[in-house]
Amino acid sequence: MEKEIISSRQFTIITFLLSIGTAILIVPSSIASSSKQDAWIAASIGVVLSLLVVKLFLTLGNQTPTLNFIEANEKILGRFFGKITVIGFLSLTLFAGGELLYFIGAFMKTEVMPETPTMAFALLFIIIIMYATYLGIENFARSAEILFPMFVLIFIFFVVSITPQIKFENIQPIMEASKTSILYSIIRFISVFSFSLVMLLMIYPASVNVQQSSKKGFYIGMLLGGFVLVTLITLSILVLGPANTASRTFPSYALAQRISIGNFLQRIEIIMAFMWIVSIFIRTFMYFYTTVVGIAQIMKLKDHRPLILPMGIIMVGLSQIVHPDIVHSNIYNDEIWPIYAFVCTILLPILLLIVAVIRNRKSQGNEAKTVNGENKQENEANAGNADSNQQSQTNTNNTDSNHQNQDNTNNSDSNQQSQTNTNNTDSNHQNQDNTNNSDSNQQSQTNTNNTDSNHQNQDNTNNSDSNQSNQTNTGNTNSNQEHQPKSDNAKTNQENQE
Amino acid sequence: MVLAIAILIISIIIALLYIPKLKKQQETKTILVFSILLLIGTALNMGIALKINIPSPLDFITFIFTPIKDFIVSLTK
Numbered sequence: 001m002e003k004e005i006i007s008s009r010q011f012t013i014i015t016f017l018l019s020i021g022t023a024i025l026i027v028p029s030s031i032a033s034s035s036k037q038d039a040w041i042a043a044s045i046g047v048v049l050s051l052l053v054v055k056l057f058l059t060l061g062n063q064t065p066t067l068n069f070i071e072a073n074e075k076i077l078g079r080f081f082g083k084i085t086v087i088g089f090l091s092l093t094l095f096a097g098g099e100l101l102y103f104i105g106a107f108m109k110t111e112v113m114p115e116t117p118t119m120a121f122a123l124l125f126i127i128i129i130m131y132a133t134y135l136g137i138e139n140f141a142r143s144a145e146i147l148f149p150m151f152v153l154i155f156i157f158f159v160v161s162i163t164p165q166i167k168f169e170n171i172q173p174i175m176e177a178s179k180t181s182i183l184y185s186i187i188r189f190i191s192v193f194s195f196s197l198v199m200l201l202m203i204y205p206a207s208v209n210v211q212q213s214s215k216k217g218f219y220i221g222m223l224l225g226g227f228v229l230v231t232l233i234t235l236s237i238l239v240l241g242p243a244n245t246a247s248r249t250f251p252s253y254a255l256a257q258r259i260s261i262g263n264f265l266q267r268i269e270i271i272m273a274f275m276w277i278v279s280i281f282i283r284t285f286m287y288f289y290t291t292v293v294g295i296a297q298i299m300k301l302k303d304h305r306p307l308i309l310p311m312g313i314i315m316v317g318l319s320q321i322v323h324p325d326i327v328h329s330n331i332y333n334d335e336i337w338p339i340y341a342f343v344c345t346i347l348l349p350i351l352l353l354i355v356a357v358i359r360n361r362k363s364q365g366n367e368a369k370t371v372n373g374e375n376k377q378e379n380e381a382n383a384g385n386a387d388s389n390q391q392s393q394t395n396t397n398n399t400d401s402n403h404q405n406q407d408n409t410n411n412s413d414s415n416q417q418s419q420t421n422t423n424n425t426d427s428n429h430q431n432q433d434n435t436n437n438s439d440s441n442q443q444s445q446t447n448t449n450n451t452d453s454n455h456q457n458q459d460n461t462n463n464s465d466s467n468q469s470n471q472t473n474t475g476n477t478n479s480n481q482e483h484q485p486k487s488d489n490a491k492t493n494q495e496n497q498e
Numbered sequence: 499m500v501l502a503i504a505i506l507i508i509s510i511i512i513a514l515l516y517i518p519k520l521k522k523q524q525e526t527k528t529i530l531v532f533s534i535l536l537l538i539g540t541a542l543n544m545g546i547a548l549k550i551n552i553p554s555p556l557d558f559i560t561f562i563f564t565p566i567k568d569f570i571v572s573l574t575k
Contacts, residue, residue, distance in 0.1 A: 095559070309536075313512075317546055322555070335567050339566050
């Protein structure tokens with residue numbers, strides 16, 4: 001499988017549209033039925049709590065920077081237990097993907113085209129998604145980039161044109177709902193809104209070009225998506241009223257039907273429906289992509305593309321059988337889905353994180369020992385060569401692990417910015433102490449390698465000087481001559497890493 | 499009945515398109531996974547076309563998680 005890289009802006013957009021997903025269609029009625037006119041409070045709290053969920057995903061992603069979620073499972077939990085958890089996780093994505101196809105079919109059938117069987121919509125939708133999966137995540141990210149401005153424009157138009165119909169009596173009295181009902185609403189909201197963001201771990205650390213800004217993008221995308229949802233929920237309560245919102249299956253569509261500007265601009269709800277078709281497309285794609293790639297990876301296949309067509313057929317079939325009717329779907333989504341999603345998307349990452357931290361701590365101890373040993377050996381070799389005093393100075397610098405490590409991270413950071421090399425980024429993030437130790441080791445290796453030519457030797461000594469000056473926190477006094485060898489050294493470091 | 503046969507024919511076409519190509523690349527494992535998935539998918543869709551009552555897989559999930567749900571509900575009451 002070739003490596004696919006998306007930019008952090010594309011990643012932000014995908015996060016935004018993925019977090020909106022089906023939530024835009026089903027969440028308003030679901031949480032308005034339990035906490036009535038206070039649904040918007042529950043949704044706001046849910047968005048804030050989602051920050052914690054995102055934080056969890058980011059921490060897990062940084063533990064295994066070169067792997068996606070499926071590979072991380074197998075790496076951290078071992079082959080056997082990893083496979084079991086992956087199968088559990090893939091069952092979630094598979095069924096949820098089928099469910100989303102059911103939703104789009106049910107939505108089109110009840111609201112837009114009542115005579116058409118739901119199979120037709122599911123089939124049309126899955127063809128697009130299969131094609132997107134076939135082309136890969138890069139093309140998908142570009143298409144998301146195109147869809148994003150349209151989404152935002154339509155959303156702004158939607159909000160502006162519905163504002164005249166707001167009745168503030170609908171939202172009063174505030175804070176009347178009981179605590180338990182608010183709690184249930186929050187759980188339902190988060191389960192639909194942010195639990196599905198776990199699928200971004202399929203692309204987050206491994207195939208994003210700049211990790212630092214995409215980390216920010218993860219938060220920004222989630223918050224923007226939350227903002228859109230809270231706005232929509234608030235609007236549907238303000239315009240439709242809590243009882244009406246709760247009794248509708250798709251309140252946001254009913255909201256769009258109310259748009260009437262001067263009795264002239266009416267019945268534009270199907271243009272508004274573009275919003276949820278886009279967001280459901282993004283989410284269904286992510287579920288489908290995760291399932292296909294996940295199956296290919298646990299079976300250790302070279303390419304996931306041959307599995308796309310059979311999986312598409314299965315998913316279309318699933319969309320027909322997951323819910324016999326809308327009542328079944330409502331009960332499932334309100335009561336079972338939050339728990340199921342919690343187990344697969346929150347408990348599983350927490351488990352992975354705990355195991356990864358424990359394993360890291362263990363391996364860290366071992367590696368530190370070996371690094372020290374190697375440094376000693378090289379010291380002896382240098383003493384045998386009796387090359388120069390300066391060389392031994394560099395070695396002593398290397399044995400001073402902490403300060404040198406900071407220098408090394410600085411070096412590799414500069415590499416990141418200039419070349420945006422993901423391999424480099426990865427090694428940088430991966431257990432910050434471990435790789436840094438090995439970095440310093442590599443540096444000393446370059447030193448011993450370069451002892452042949454005088455010129456390069458001078459470079460090395462210069463580098464050690466700059467390191468020393470960094471240690472004494474007078475890094476500003478670095479002259480140009482000192483900067484050049486530093487970059488040379490960074491290059492050699494990179495070559496060594498590769 | 500016609501629909502079921504159509505689905506079967508489509509699946510056979512898909513299999514004929516992919517399996518020789520994969521055989522040339524000597525990816526036996528891919529062929530195996532591909533065939534199993536295609537078989538499941540075809541059986542599922544033929545069942546739907548023949549209007550056989552297939553239980554929802556989510557009923558199984560519901561069965562697993564109902565005790566946990568009841569426990570949580572009893573906690574918050």
